[in-house]
Amino acid sequence: MKNNTFILKARKSLKYIILSVVAALWFIPVYALVVDGLKTTIGVLTTPVLIPSTFTFSAMETVGSALFGPILNSIAYVLPVAIISTFFGAMAAYYFYKVTSFINTTIFTIISIATFIPYQIALVPLIKLTVSIGIYDSTYGLIFAFLIFYLPTGALLMSIFLAVLPKTTLESARVDGAGDFTIFRRIVIPLSFPGMISTFIFILIETWNNFFIPLVLISSANKRTAIVALESYTGGYGTLYNDSFAAAFLSSIVPLIIFIILGRYFIRGLVAFGTGSKG
Amino acid sequence: MVKIKLEGIEKIFGKKSNPFYALKDISFEIKSSSFFGILGASGAGKTTLMRIIAGLETPSAGKVYFDNRIVSADGKDIVPVEERNVGMVFQNWALYPHLSNYENIAFPLKVLHWSSADIRARIVELSDILGIKEILDKRPGQTSGGQQQRVALARALSKNPSLLLLDEPFSNLDANTKNDARSLVINIQKKLGVTTVIVSHDPSDIFSLAEEVAVISSGKLIQTGTPSDLYDRPLNIKVATTLGEMNLINGYIELKSGIMNLELTGISKIILKSDYGKEQSKAVKIGIRPEDLALTTEGKDLKATEEADTSSKGEWIKLGELKTDVSNYSQGSFLVSTIYGVNKSRLNIISREAIPSGKSVTIYARRDRIKIFDGETGDYIPILEKALLA
Amino acid sequence: MNSSILVPHPIYVGFAMYSIIFHDPSFISAFDRTIIWAIVLVLGGNAIGVIIGYTIFFVNNKKARTIFTSIFVYPLAISSAAVAVIWTWLFNIHSGINTVLGPLHLPTPLWLDSPTTAFPSLMLVSLWLYSGISSLFYLASFQNINASILESARVDSAGPLRVLVKILLPNAKNGFIVSTAILFLFAWRIFSLSYVSLGINPFTETLVLKMFSYYETSYYSESSATGMVVAVIAAIVIIPYALFGLKRWMKTD
Numbered sequence: 019m020k021n022n023t024f025i026l027k028a029r030k031s032l033k034y035i036i037l038s039v040v041a042a043l044w045f046i047p048v049y050a051l052v053v054d055g056l057k058t059t060i061g062v063l064t065t066p067v068l069i070p071s072t073f074t075f076s077a078m079e080t081v082g083s084a085l086f087g088p089i090l091n092s093i094a095y096v097l098p099v100a101i102i103s104t105f106f107g108a109m110a111a112y113y114f115y116k117v118t119s120f121i122n123t124t125i126f127t128i129i130s131i132a133t134f135i136p137y138q139i140a141l142v143p144l145i146k147l148t149v150s151i152g153i154y155d156s157t158y159g160l161i162f163a164f165l166i167f168y169l170p171t172g173a174l175l176m177s178i179f180l181a182v183l184p185k186t187t188l189e190s191a192r193v194d195g196a197g198d199f200t201i202f203r204r205i206v207i208p209l210s211f212p213g214m215i216s217t218f219i220f221i222l223i224e225t226w227n228n229f230f231i232p233l234v235l236i237s238s239a240n241k242r243t244a245i246v247a248l249e250s251y252t253g254g255y256g257t258l259y260n261d262s263f264a265a266a267f268l269s270s271i272v273p274l275i276i277f278i279i280l281g282r283y284f285i286r287g288l289v290a291f292g293t294g295s296k297g
Numbered sequence: 298m299v300k301i302k303l304e305g306i307e308k309i310f311g312k313k314s315n316p317f318y319a320l321k322d323i324s325f326e327i328k329s330s331s332f333f334g335i336l337g338a339s340g341a342g343k344t345t346l347m348r349i350i351a352g353l354e355t356p357s358a359g360k361v362y363f364d365n366r367i368v369s370a371d372g373k374d375i376v377p378v379e380e381r382n383v384g385m386v387f388q389n390w391a392l393y394p395h396l397s398n399y400e401n402i403a404f405p406l407k408v409l410h411w412s413s414a415d416i417r418a419r420i421v422e423l424s425d426i427l428g429i430k431e432i433l434d435k436r437p438g439q440t441s442g443g444q445q446q447r448v449a450l451a452r453a454l455s456k457n458p459s460l461l462l463l464d465e466p467f468s469n470l471d472a473n474t475k476n477d478a479r480s481l482v483i484n485i486q487k488k489l490g491v492t493t494v495i496v497s498h499d500p501s502d503i504f505s506l507a508e509e510v511a512v513i514s515s516g517k518l519i520q521t522g523t524p525s526d527l528y529d530r531p532l533n534i535k536v537a538t539t540l541g542e543m544n545l546i547n548g549y550i551e552l553k554s555g556i557m558n559l560e561l562t563g564i565s566k567i568i569l570k571s572d573y574g575k576e577q578s579k580a581v582k583i584g585i586r587p588e589d590l591a592l593t594t595e596g597k598d599l600k601a602t603e604e605a606d607t608s609s610k611g612e613w614i615k616l617g618e619l620k621t622d623v624s625n626y627s628q629g630s631f632l633v634s635t636i637y638g639v640n641k642s643r644l645n646i647i648s649r650e651a652i653p654s655g656k657s658v659t660i661y662a663r664r665d666r667i668k669i670f671d672g673e674t675g676d677y678i679p680i681l682e683k684a685l686l687a
Numbered sequence: 688m689n690s691s692i693l694v695p696h697p698i699y700v701g702f703a704m705y706s707i708i709f710h711d712p713s714f715i716s717a718f719d720r721t722i723i724w725a726i727v728l729v730l731g732g733n734a735i736g737v738i739i740g741y742t743i744f745f746v747n748n749k750k751a752r753t754i755f756t757s758i759f760v761y762p763l764a765i766s767s768a769a770v771a772v773i774w775t776w777l778f779n780i781h782s783g784i785n786t787v788l789g790p791l792h793l794p795t796p797l798w799l800d801s802p803t804t805a806f807p808s809l810m811l812v813s814l815w816l817y818s819g820i821s822s823l824f825y826l827a828s829f830q831n832i833n834a835s836i837l838e839s840a841r842v843d844s845a846g847p848l849r850v851l852v853k854i855l856l857p858n859a860k861n862g863f864i865v866s867t868a869i870l871f872l873f874a875w876r877i878f879s880l881s882y883v884s885l886g887i888n889p890f891t892e893t894l895v896l897k898m899f900s901y902y903e904t905s906y907y908s909e910s911s912a913t914g915m916v917v918a919v920i921a922a923i924v925i926i927p928y929a930l931f932g933l934k935r936w937m938k939t940d
Contacts, residue, residue: 029847030745037742041758044815046784047773048761054776066786067776130929134868135921136876138895139914142907189353190391194405194452195379204404208395227766229879245766249883252772259776266769277764281757284764288820289827292869293861 055264062260077260078268081251085268087240088247092226092272094157095243099164100222104214107172111180112206114173116188116198126177129170130294137167138230148235155237163231168221171291175220178290179213180206212283213290219280220287223273244269299364299382299459299492301327301350306359308345308516319345320516323359327509330490332483334507334524336539339498342516344388344464347496351385351462352378363460384453384491385462389469390445392437392452399433402451409456423451426485443474447481454489461486463495467502472628479505500540504528512536534582534675537668543584544644547672550681551578557684559583563638564660565617573684580672581681587632589666590616590646592658613661619644621658624651635660704912713889714913717897721875724810724893728874729867731814736821736866741851743822744829756826759819767816771883774812775799802890809881809891816880817873821866828862829855868928875921 046068053070054062055078061071114122144163145154153159183206191201207214232243251265277284308320320342327333337343348354350361352374361369368376392401399420406416424430427447432440437448446466453461463482467475483506486493495506503510504524511521512535519539520532531537534545551558557571561583591613619635622643626632631651635644635658644660652658669681708714739759746752762770777783778798785795798808832855840850856863878895885891887900894917901910 066782134925139918142911186387186391193385195408229768245768266772270765270769273764292865
């Protein structure tokens with residue numbers, strides 16, 4: 019009997035040990051991100067990446083002033099996209115939820131497929147389109163392009179979150195005489211609010227981190243996003259890596275902060291995105 | 298206070314190649330300000346029927362009239378649900394979980410653009426009648442099932458609807474709350490005079506509330522009538538069993554020269570005096586409800602025991618002796634189950650005490666409560682029943 | 688909206704174009720590499736995902752579970768470009784992780800600096816990136832298993848390995864399907880990770896990069912054709928997956 023409990027306890031702690039070790043490994047890049055972004059020049063030249071050294075904010079400051087513009091640009095592009103995609107996506111999702119028809123199912127299928135196909139394949143047509151409309155290399159052009167790709171994602175995610183709303187509650191509102199807009203405003207939005215937050219955050223992070231679309235659609239340096247600006251910090255030998263890490267850190271700071279504070283919403287969004295259900 | 302008329306209502310689900318008729322050729326009328334019941338087993342189609350009346354479903358065929366005005370016809374909703382002025386209490390009450398009880402009741406009034414003062418007055422009035430004043434500020438999730446139901450009722454009634462629909466409103470309540478709820482509903486209906494339709498699978502809902510009932514089975518309308526009509530003169534076995542538990546015994550009736558030979562297959566043959574009717578013989582099903590049977594133990598005579606219902610005029614016929622199987626407890630009495638026949642069929646009797654398994658008991662039946670159905674079609678044969686009583 | 692942009696262009700790309708790109712050796716190697724990446728990510732990601740999902744599942748403390756889950760999922764919150772920057776330096780043979788591996792007598796490969804190890808290094812990074820989401824899906828699957836089944840196993844004194852193999856995995860079919868489909872699609876669309884680390888590099892080029900390099904060198908038709916190849920193969924994976932997901936979505940209706 020005693021042997022058994024010992025084995026059970028050993029197994030349990032073994033699981034914890036394995037998990038903690040693997041988790042520590044997973045954590046290394048972020049650790050490096052913070053530690054190395056704060057290194058002094060001497061620290062960079064004398065210590066390897068994984069070993070910490072004296073703290074200084076100088077790298078962060080230098081890089082920060084260079085990235086300040088791009089970070090503001092990112093905010094300006096990404097916020098409207100996330101808001102519009104979530105809100106209009108919710109409206110589309112409500113419509114799908116309410117009306118079950120062949121057309122709706124088809125559109126929904128097309129949207130799901132479009133969300134998962136690599137968006138890069140639309141490269142050439144996308145450029146042609148934005149050039150022909152005259153919005154290439156402009157704020158509107160980038161927002162427009164983002165919406166093309168992320169509005170369907172918003173509709174898809176909100177459909178998943180709406181699916182768990184009890185149908186009788188919405189029917190009750192119809193019996194009470196409420197029209198669609200009233201139902202959407204007074205019942206759907208309040209009841210699906212956590213889902214809206216998940217969708218909003220998911221799209222916010224995905225668009226902020228998107229490298230390809232801004233790379234391709236923005237050519238002027240002053241309109242670049244933070245992530246695209248980051249590319250110039252990859253550098254080869256001889257580059258001081260504290261700049262690179264500081265750049266990586268600062269350009270990721272918005273998604274990272276959101277993840278730390280509202281991480282569970284992002285995770286719910288991920289689960290919904292993959293499994294097609296609330297998990 | 299609206300009068301409802303249904304003409305040839307049909308509802309089809311599924312593909313054209315494989316249609317499922319949830320409702321077929323349903324026609325009946327609901328009188329203004331009456332309390333109407335729709336009774337049927339689960340899946341019989343009664344909820345679909347109610348949703349069609351509400352306007353939440355469109356009938357595939359047939360017409361629905363509110364006060365001689367067409368609201369649904371030819372597969373289309375002419376008047377959508379939002380405009381039918383209907384109040385509905387859903388089976389799960391469907392209260393808005395994120396709003397307070399007050400706001401729930403106020404919701405339909407806000408939709409109609411009532412002023413806040415009018416809304417408040419109305420809710421005060423309703424909460425007095427329904428006894429929900431203290432919980433108005435709470436959320437539905439913070440109140441009990443019985444309270445939630447009263448809030449749902451208040452919400453349905455707040456806009457003074459011309460039609461009140463109740464979809465299995467008592468199924469989520471415990472026995473005591475059920476009785477309170479039933480008396481509340483019937484009082485309100487009388488007071489307000491609103492046409493009310495209740496849908497239920499529970500016959501006791503129907504008997505305690507409805508003035509007239511429609512019995513639905515497998516999507517078809519079997520019979521309409523008052524509850525006592527249906528109880529005393531069910532059209533067929535389906536109606537009889539929907540209204541409550543009934544024992545069905547296969548048997549044979551032979552009428553000749555002043556005598557009725559009643560054979561209950563597997564139990565006994567009974568010979569009764571009968572001056573009625575011409576000679577005939579027929580395969581039948583004998584229907585008798587557990588509450589219309591009585592049993593005695595140790596071969597005692599019925600009159601000598603407390604089981605005899607001395608107030609009834611009906612004569613008790615001795616059916617035979619059977620062995621008991623199990624006794625189930627149900628609301629103050631016991632349902633004693635006996636086994637008979639080659640197929641081990643069950644005959645259930647209501648008794649005031651539990652009888653241990655394997656005992657021999659003598660079964661008696663009330664002569665005026667025996668229902669005779671055609672052995673093949675299941676149709677009710679009143680003539681033979683008269684013969685039984687003659 | 689997406690499709691309407693795609694549709695007009697492929698019409699302009701004649702079938703001849705496909706034979707041209709399939710005769711381009713760099714296209715073929717990019718194609719092969721993308722397939723290899725997909726296979727590695729699917730197999731490795733699923734394996735790591737199962738292990739992580741399994742170990743997290745049995746952590747009793749809810750808070751600890753959340754923290755561990757976050758640790759494995761946070762890589763997805765970071766841009767692939769930033770990930771590339773970080774790992775480029777971690778892979779640096781002078782100041783990167785080799786400085787720790789060496790003293791521990793562990794192998795110290797040349798990582799991104801050698802043509803043979805560059806591609807595997809990138810695949811390794813993608814495993815770090817995406818195993819977490821796989822573990823999420825498995826965890827979700829495990830959590831959907833009826834608790835009484837697991838309790839029943841405990842009453843039957845089943846050991847942890849047996850529970851994993853005989854109970855958790857068979858009931859995690861959903862998690863497996865979702866995890867495989869998503870890992871495949873992520874592998875298929877990887878761009879910034881390679882591009883920011885090593886640019887358009889013949890030793891690490893995948894189909895998406897090939898498409899981009901065609902574009903940059905003004906071979907627009909070749910670029911579109913490559914894009915179509917990417918799209919078609921992705922669609923072959925997605926369509927059954929979307930239909931599968933749609934069925935589940937419709938069921939909850």
